[in-house]
Amino acid sequence: MRVSTRARYGVNAVYELAKNYGDDTIAIKTISERQDIPVQYLEQLIVKLRKAGIVESVRGAKGGYRLAKAPKDISAWDVILCLEGDFAPVHCKQQDANGCSKINACAGKIIWERVNTSIKNEVENIMFSDLVNQLKGC
Amino acid sequence: MRVSTRARYGVNAVYELAKNYGDDTIAIKTISERQDIPVQYLEQLIVKLRKAGIVESVRGAKGGYRLAKAPKDISAWDVILCLEGDFAPVHCKQQDANGCSKINACAGKIIWERVNTSIKNEVENIMFSDLVNQLKGC
DNA sequence: TGAAATCTTGACAAAAAAACTTAGGTATGA
DNA sequence: TCATACCTAAGTTTTTTTGTCAAGATTTCA
Numbered sequence: 001m002r003v004s005t006r007a008r009y010g011v012n013a014v015y016e017l018a019k020n021y022g023d024d025t026i027a028i029k030t031i032s033e034r035q036d037i038p039v040q041y042l043e044q045l046i047v048k049l050r051k052a053g054i055v056e057s058v059r060g061a062k063g064g065y066r067l068a069k070a071p072k073d074i075s076a077w078d079v080i081l082c083l084e085g086d087f088a089p090v091h092c093k094q095q096d097a098n099g100c101s102k103i104n105a106c107a108g109k110i111i112w113e114r115v116n117t118s119i120k121n122e123v124e125n126i127m128f129s130d131l132v133n134q135l136k137g138c
Numbered sequence: 139m140r141v142s143t144r145a146r147y148g149v150n151a152v153y154e155l156a157k158n159y160g161d162d163t164i165a166i167k168t169i170s171e172r173q174d175i176p177v178q179y180l181e182q183l184i185v186k187l188r189k190a191g192i193v194e195s196v197r198g199a200k201g202g203y204r205l206a207k208a209p210k211d212i213s214a215w216d217v218i219l220c221l222e223g224d225f226a227p228v229h230c231k232q233q234d235a236n237g238c239s240k241i242n243a244c245a246g247k248i249i250w251e252r253v254n255t256s257i258k259n260e261v262e263n264i265m266f267s268d269l270v271n272q273l274k275g276c
Numbered sequence: 277t278g279a280a281a282t283c284t285t286g287a288c289a290a291a292a293a294a295a296c297t298t299a300g301g302t303a304t305g306a
Numbered sequence: 307t308c309a310t311a312c313c314t315a316a317g318t319t320t321t322t323t324t325g326t327c328a329a330g331a332t333t334t335c336a
Contacts, residue, residue, distance in 0.1 A: 060333025198304020
């Protein structure tokens with residue numbers, strides 16, 4: 001249960017754009033340098049962010065990226081979900097032999113569902129505007 | 139951010155022992171069959187559980203495993219932490235150039251710390267006695 | 277228009293982690 | 307002493323993650 005660099009990179013990239021919200025677009029190369037992310041890899045991630053409506057692009061010379069919404073309307077959950085997908089569902093071994101009717105219930109499932117919900121609840125309320133405020137001066 | 143089979147196997151194995159708490163030991167092969175876990179792989183996991191004081195073993199013929207504590211004293215967090223370790227810490231790129239003093243603060247770090255805490259809070263309160271009760275008849 | 281700067285796409289390679297296997301060893305009870 | 311079942315370490319395979327490459331399309335500024 002560890003954090004992928006994918007999600008870390010994504011959060012940092014969006015954060016970089018959030019700091020810049022309202023100004024010009026930022027070139028991907030600039031984000032890459034500021035946050036120490038391989039350019040080509042970042043491009044892949046940013047495609048997903050764009051398709052999820054978190055980020056939008058301006059093409060051509062002087063082009064770049066900017067947020068598609070205000071930082072207060074983008075949560076950390078939006079970014080994580082977009083880059084990592086939801087938690088993998090947990091399936092239990094069917095135990096028909098024992099005459100068990102709760103096919104979809106097992107110890108694992110109960111736990112992971114609670115974990116998933118609790119993460120979501122926590123992270124849904126972290127908006128990028130909060131992060132920018134909290135890290136002002138950085 | 140997905141659930142490893144390691145943690146799933148571990149939880150299911152401990153659950154199997156919890157159901158049996160107070161009776162004889164269970165052979166690893168039995169657990170393996172009931173929960174559909176490769177025997178030798180389960181052995182590796184159970185070593186960690188033993189070293190963490192969650193499970194204890196009886197060697198030799200008629201040997202096997204049993205819980206080292208009552209199910210009400212073992213939480214899902216105990217098992218997960220033991221098998222997966224804690225969340226990987228997130229380090230930020232140092233931004234001395236900007237005169238930033240909050241070296242250890244970045245968007246990622248704020249988020250992951252909150253995620254970690256929230257998972258821990260949730261899962262610490264799931265005891266195996268609860269799981270056994272909740273899944274009675276299965 | 278044409279060149280510069282950028283995004284777009286897909287395939288691929290390297291690296292790391294996870295999952296699983298093999299091959300032995302050791303303790304215990306019948 | 308022999309069958310049973312735990313114990314340990316090392317190696318292998320598979321999958322996932324991370325990162326790279328190359329060709330091309332799009333847009334803007336001069």
